[in-house]
Amino acid sequence: MNKNATQSVKREGSPHLTRFYYPLDQAVEKPFNWKQMLRLLEYLKPYAKNLLPASILAMLISTIVRLVVPILIGKVAIDQAIENKDTSLLAYLIIGIAILYIFSYFANMFRIKWVNILGQRVIYDLRRKLFSHVQRLSHNFFDKRSAGSILVRILNDVNSLQELFTNGIINLLMDIIMLVGIIVILFVLSPPLALAVLVILPIMFIISTKLRRNIRRSWQDVRIQKSRLNSHLNESMQGIRITQSFAQEKENTEFFNGVNGDNYEMERIAMRKSSYFGPFVEMSNAIGTVILITYGAHLILVGSIDVGTFVSFAFYLGMFWEPISRLGQIYNQLLVAMASSERIFEFLDEQPNVHEKENAKEFKDMKGHIEFDKVQFSYNEDRIALHEISLEMKQGQTVALVGHTGSGKSTIANLISRFYDPTAGSVKIDGNDLREMKLSSLRENISVVLQDTFIFSGSIKENIRFGRPSATDQEVIEAAKIVGADEFIQRLSKGYETEVEERGNILSAGERQLLSFARALLANPKILILDEATASIDTEAEVKIQQALRKLLKGRTAIMIAHRLSTIREADNIIVLEHGKILEQGSHLDLMKRKGEYYHLVKSQFDMLDAL
Incomplete structure (x- = not known):
């Protein structure tokens, strides 16, 4: 077998089911390495x-x-x-x-x-x-x-x-x-x-x-x-x-x-x-x-x-x-x-693909003004995720990213957090190229809430405090109250001291999501990224969160990625993506008036609801 080939193992009795292993797991012939x-x-x-x-x-x-x-x-x-x-x-x-x-x-x-x-x-x-x-x-x-x-x-x-x-x-x-x-x-x-x-x-x-x-x-x-x-x-x-x-x-x-x-x-x-x-x-x-x-x-x-x-x-x-x-x-x-x-x-x-320079600078007082300057990015050579994207997210704005799966929404969020570096172009915050800044300084000012939130083994309080370990118990409770998590936490047997199992399996999907909101908000970020964050929240809980977010997002730059377009109506700027390109952008009312791609996305979702 070629050392770069991917090895597969088939299950006995099932010719259709195959497991694949990465080429990284292949044995190689080498002499005894005394240097090693x-x-x-x-x-x-x-x-x-x-x-x-x-x-x-x-x-x-x-x-x-x-x-x-x-x-x-x-x-x-x-x-x-x-x-x-x-x-x-x-x-x-x-x-x-x-x-x-x-x-x-x-x-x-x-x-x-x-x-x-x-x-x-x-x-x-x-x-x-x-x-x-x-x-x-x-x-x-x-x-x-x-x-x-x-x-x-x-x-x-x-x-x-x-x-x-x-x-x-x-x-x-x-x-x-x-x-x-x-x-x-x-x-x-x-x-x-x-x-x-x-x-x-x-x-x-x-x-x-x-x-x-x-x-x-x-x-x-x-x-x-x-x-x-x-x-x-x-x-x-x-x-x-x-x-x-x-x-x-x-x-x-x-x-x-x-x-x-x-x-x-x-x-x-x-x-x-x-x-x-x-x-x-x-x-x-x-x-x-x-x-x-x-x-x-x-x-x-x-x-x-x-x-x-x-x-x-x-x-x-x-x-x-x-x-x-x-x-x-x-x-x-x-x-x-x-x-x-x-x-x-x-x-x-193994060296990080995202390198931090020796003389990297720190964000002293991040404002949250984000710029993409002709950014191109690809996860591999065969597929380009972003095609020379140029956009601006002003300080304090709530910006929504919409589009079909694979349009580049999460990629933009990943580049802002600098989980990846752009293949071409630059991503800037407050005019600073992120490649010139310290990673810890950048990420301390950003909170990310994902659709598939991760809850650690430990107490409810410890999971919320993960966003800012130095926070007091009172600050933890306040963060939970703001996002509407305090109500269900108080119903638990030991309240904030309740121990959750691995991945928070004793909690419902909506409750886990509320905890992740509290964790992110406790960190007091300058930039808040919500990647399908309300997908697991029921309608009643979503209303509570939207009310809380109106207060919490004031003075912060927020990036919302959502398929449920009803959650982004009040965004300052809605950016519609398709195959890594910007099709259109503007407020909800502006985009609805244009009757472009966004209009058809909204209309198709409401038609589906009417059909139900």
Whole structure:
């Protein structure tokens, strides 16, 4: 499959239903990226003066003890104390070894404690940075990705690095030091026997090298499949009402079984390939032991080595394959970490399409005068959303944008909030090109109310206060009263302290919309954008809101996007759009007199009402 192609997965038993995944979720073949690994290790820098050196010191103490004890047993206990029947030396040696093991015990205890603290803090830092970065990315980033795939990277991919940071790095250092120390000691004790015992290493290295690419690709596939599984779960939970409404539970379960089965298969393949290393190490250990006994016994018989040296060799050989085996496990951790870090750094390297200049200016006192100067915009190369639009929205005006779906109404609103930048031309507020201004300074002065409003888990009060966290309880209540939300809030069991479920499911669509009005108005914006904001409000509630808006919009610039034309009669300026172009604009009375596109839109809506 071409890496830029979109992969599709069909549901079993239903040839017509297909799920598509973005090309961003394709595995790629790359060599082990040491530069990327060093970048990952940079997250240890904040702890380079305390936790990291303390963990390394504790690791060194326990490693040195393990390297010293076999020498003491072989060369001192056997070759000197036992050979010469020196019980005093043997007693001192036993006490000395016991003391060394006590030091090693406490060193290991603190090492485990400190590396776990270190690992948890690094994971915390990495997840915080990733979440903070993703929040600042442009809407274009979220247009291309499902919520589930983003969640996988922030949760699962970051979690998969935990083992590397809590154990992997320190264990890697410990095992390398252990191996180097053992090899040096073996060659010091007996070079011929050391060469004979370690002859298996080159063969082992060649075989393990051949496994690396397959193992790494398998763990990449696992991460990608987990992303797809999570995406489907997220989509299924959010769309459960639609699934049940169309009685598609069986179809949905069949598709989930397919994705879940793929996930199981990818995990099985990755674990199977990763498990090859352990048995090979055991086999190597067995071969080394046979060589040691055969050739070591021969060297003892010819007088080349002492029995103590042979015993030390046996200790070191047993210790040698332990770090070799652990290095195989650590290598698997590195492969998993590389697969995950690639996906994490892909997000961290993603730059917003909407860039903020280093010397960007702030709005000191925004008035709300908006200008579009020959603005052209397209979401992709195939479709132009706006064709050289030029328009003016004066300070304090209420401007309505009307037109058929896809005419460019929401695009204009998105450009005012600078969720996107125009492809050509400029958008200005108070004469300032928005590309020259700070995003936070711009958006702090704008409130947006959408048709599909989002209510967070938490209390009613917290949801309203989201518009301005510093607002007092009294200001929250006043905002709710102005938009007519106070009446239904007071009927709730705990009033403003009532906890709402995810997305506000305990509230009706109209009640959620009223809360979003209160939230927007509490922010005290200079510019208010209402994108189909009254679509879910019943007629009685709409009358209340219209009365409140007359007071609240005074002195503010308001942009109203509406299909229900009855809600925009009192707008100062109505702009009629069609296929990204302005057909006509003016007040309701002016446009009705012209009998143009707006007149026909109004007439068709009233004809539909009369027919009902």
